[in-house]
Amino acid sequence: MANTIELEQIKSLLPQWVEESRQLAVQGKVAAYIPELAKSPRDTLGIYIMDTAGGSVAAGDCSFSFTMQSISKVFTLIIALMEHGEAAVFSKVGMEPTGDNFNSMLKLELVAPSRPFNPLINAGAIAVTSLIGGDSPHERSSKILQFFRLLAGNDTLDYDLDVYQSESDTGHLNRSLAYYLKDKGILNDNVEDVLDIYFRHCAVKVTCSDLARMALVLALGGIDPSTGKSIIPRRYVQIAKVFMTTCGMYNASGEFAINVGLPAKSGVSGGILSIVPGRYGIGVVGPALNKKGNSVAGVNLLEKLSGEFEWSLF
């Protein structure tokens, strides 16, 4: 009930806030490290919010589609946990924020054993992806895509093959990380197979409403809002929320926790998936990134919402 009233308030405020936040996009840069990403228009900004009672509100460029990139790491972690349990997953990847760049190799060399510090940096996400089983790389990728479709409630979700190809062609730093992990016994798989699966799940194309729906499942503690059935064990949702809070926004996660205070995960495409536990699933996109790699306008918009409606967990 209270939720419904708040949603009405959001509806009335959001269009203007989107326009205000959009002005900040000029401060950021669209990611250029994958050639395909560089084509996104800089001043795009869209947001979609779903509440647990079935309501929703959209504002800005909600028809804009983009690839999930690092946002997918939250859900591949969940798949790996559902397949293997905590002990197996955390034997391959740690639980700690790093303070380093998402593609850094420093701690792999400096801290023995060479286990990636957490599942949301690239090294950790590659290690987690390698745990997701199947008879072939194709089958393993399919399993991931099917799960993403289920979470988004959208059977048409698919890869952006141009981005996938672009990333596969130029992803040499990820190859370097993967071979390092292979050398250290963290990754037992064929490296190119794992990278293919990894590049594919990063290249799943979504809109803000897809992200909001995926977030809503987390906001509901793992319950599918369409069927009321649990599709993710609550414990794994909890683990995902911790990682989103401590390292979901690259090495600006601490700042985001202070200024927004919500579990969230950003991607280099400018997307952000965030949740207000028990209440909302949120999808945002704004391709212009700040120096830490997060959407300038998107972070600003979430800060306004969280501040106004006191959503912070803290």
Added chain:
Amino acid sequence: MANTIELEQIKSLLPQWVEESRQLAVQGKVAAYIPELAKSPRDTLGIYIMDTAGGSVAAGDCSFSFTMQSISKVFTLIIALMEHGEAAVFSKVGMEPTGDNFNSMLKLELVAPSRPFNPLINAGAIAVTSLIGGDSPHERSSKILQFFRLLAGNDTLDYDLDVYQSESDTGHLNRSLAYYLKDKGILNDNVEDVLDIYFRHCAVKVTCSDLARMALVLALGGIDPSTGKSIIPRRYVQIAKVFMTTCGMYNASGEFAINVGLPAKSGVSGGILSIVPGRYGIGVVGPALNKKGNSVAGVNLLEKLSGEFEWSLF
């Protein structure tokens, strides 16, 4: 009301849980880097819980007194924020977890500018301490001690002068950090003055009930439970809770967030201050530390409590 029932349950379960967790102390080691600390008995374990309705429960070695050590950093941060505001404080210290040891110099050299990553690592805490003003080192230390007394509701709180002296005599790594910060312009103060203030607030002697009372103020969003008055702005309590969650337990903070899920801060003396926001302030002590520097038995006990009563923020 629900709180009261839960407190009764805790009362009945806690004594046995303390004995169970105490068994784990043999896995840990009492800190030896400050000679005075090494004298603590390894199998000590005490806990004190205060609820927001005025109830409380104690178990184990609650008369054991120990120094606050790093736990004091939460409150010197709050004093600095109250004196200077967010902008000034965060120009000297960052908001991000590091993944490095609490006394590491790596990021100071590797990441420009050489601003400590957060206020809970030693470099950051020293930078924060230097912001706390006063006409003399003595006056600055007094101000801190008075605030700690107010929070603990205990006018007799004072320094353990043996620990203070021991730390002052052997704290060369902290001297090294402080001179590094001085060189980089983060610290403008006289280095030995700042270190004296820093070593003093680390050496304030408390028991579990003192910690629980200090925690209770945070659990109440900054309200003094005796007077009902706000003694810390809610926003600064929020900031403190974020840092306690993302980097309060050294580089096991991520693991603690997953397994316990409460804002907490540990000290090398074996103390842990933790809060259940809106509900409880908790003080724990168990001097035997694990490899990451946290109380083995204390963490285990908090994990049982949080698991049983579903206290996790996540």
Added chain:
Amino acid sequence: MANTIELEQIKSLLPQWVEESRQLAVQGKVAAYIPELAKSPRDTLGIYIMDTAGGSVAAGDCSFSFTMQSISKVFTLIIALMEHGEAAVFSKVGMEPTGDNFNSMLKLELVAPSRPFNPLINAGAIAVTSLIGGDSPHERSSKILQFFRLLAGNDTLDYDLDVYQSESDTGHLNRSLAYYLKDKGILNDNVEDVLDIYFRHCAVKVTCSDLARMALVLALGGIDPSTGKSIIPRRYVQIAKVFMTTCGMYNASGEFAINVGLPAKSGVSGGILSIVPGRYGIGVVGPALNKKGNSVAGVNLLEKLSGEFEWSLF
């Protein structure tokens, strides 16, 4: 003339010195990171010395054959210099010792641009190998092998295909380095092609006399002792000698310069190529390695020789 007298002295002393140095082999370990290498007998020790007047002396296990490993890096550097000149080569690789392990990635990430610090660490040697041209990987490998045969005066020099295969199958850390360099634009080649060429030249099988003959060409400033013709420009021999002196013995190069004082390059197979400029070419093998990766007995034997006959450059 003086040389001839000295060579006679060496002949009389060497057999006993070899036996004395051989005793030290128990302090070392045979390299295990390439499975094939682990098969070498630990107490093997051989040495072959050629003088510029055509004389020679051998002692110990001179029929033992082993792979060149890192020793080959000296000569691929020379080939690259002969093909492209100093400016081109040193745009891809630096001139400085690192103090890090031979396979470290730290400085690649920490020091911009990500140019390997020198041509004798793995990253640098891979970058140098990529500069050696040809119509196909096979042709590029052949060119290297032919040059090695010319230097050794031995047309039968060839790959140890078991070692090559073993290294190719397990060389994931080198793959990681190569993809890192590819990402940074240091390496423009196909990574697997370069690695194939690299693994092959590391796997060229030699005996001590082959190494001594290769060293003799360097000792003669680039002159082929058989024909009297210059086969390496003197300037490139000079550059090779500098790198052998400052970083030829991994991160024990400084210690070797102090205790032996000769340009030298060691390999993980236990081989060492060393020169007394203008006078001797020396090949040594002793598979038991110290912690820094150099032959325990081989280093000891060179130290005795250099000390007794005052060969140090310094």
Added chain:
Amino acid sequence: MANTIELEQIKSLLPQWVEESRQLAVQGKVAAYIPELAKSPRDTLGIYIMDTAGGSVAAGDCSFSFTMQSISKVFTLIIALMEHGEAAVFSKVGMEPTGDNFNSMLKLELVAPSRPFNPLINAGAIAVTSLIGGDSPHERSSKILQFFRLLAGNDTLDYDLDVYQSESDTGHLNRSLAYYLKDKGILNDNVEDVLDIYFRHCAVKVTCSDLARMALVLALGGIDPSTGKSIIPRRYVQIAKVFMTTCGMYNASGEFAINVGLPAKSGVSGGILSIVPGRYGIGVVGPALNKKGNSVAGVNLLEKLSGEFEWSLF
């Protein structure tokens, strides 16, 4: 005899070469980290060469006086070796180049034990200085100054007290290094005492002819050219030459070895001491430094000399 002819050639060429090299000074910057140093005129360039037969040649600004800075480290190492022998000295400091900046703390934290990598980086030089004994800091400093006077054949050599004071007031990074070493047990002394001695020997004021005379003693293998007596054991001269070659020019030592090929040590004041073993002692000064901290014009001038007269050791 040959030496005499060469010296005549140098005399005729040097004035023009000095003017040519002086043009390069605009590419460099005078060191600013010590306020006093920043006052040096940028286009100063002087050189003084002494040969082992008693001849000498000077060109450029040879009356310009400057502080020895890091050049002094070569001679404090020699004093420590003469007092304690190799084993004691190398238990406190290593023998390896680092590739890091001269004031870096990285390897102290990353490589156990925290022994400075070599005696020519700041951490290592401070450790070496602490080994030089005496009843008081004053006496220890006097001993060093007396030795410098003996080497320079100049009884008036003294401290530049302005530079000493400036360095003492602002040398917080050296304080940080020293306290780090104190914490790790490398330095057992009182930190401020050691730093006082260190800052003093860095602040000894010389001209090019002083440096040339000091260098000449090394070129003679430790023989005092005035008395013909050995004042430094040959073995310690050898050790000094190795360090000058592998790490005398900061992290451009490898490049200098390739392009010049002489043992040398530079200082942040723009001085360079270099030797042609058995033949010349050389003192150079040019305060405009390149990015690696070496005199732009001075290095260029040495490169011309070494190239023309084939002085390279390699």
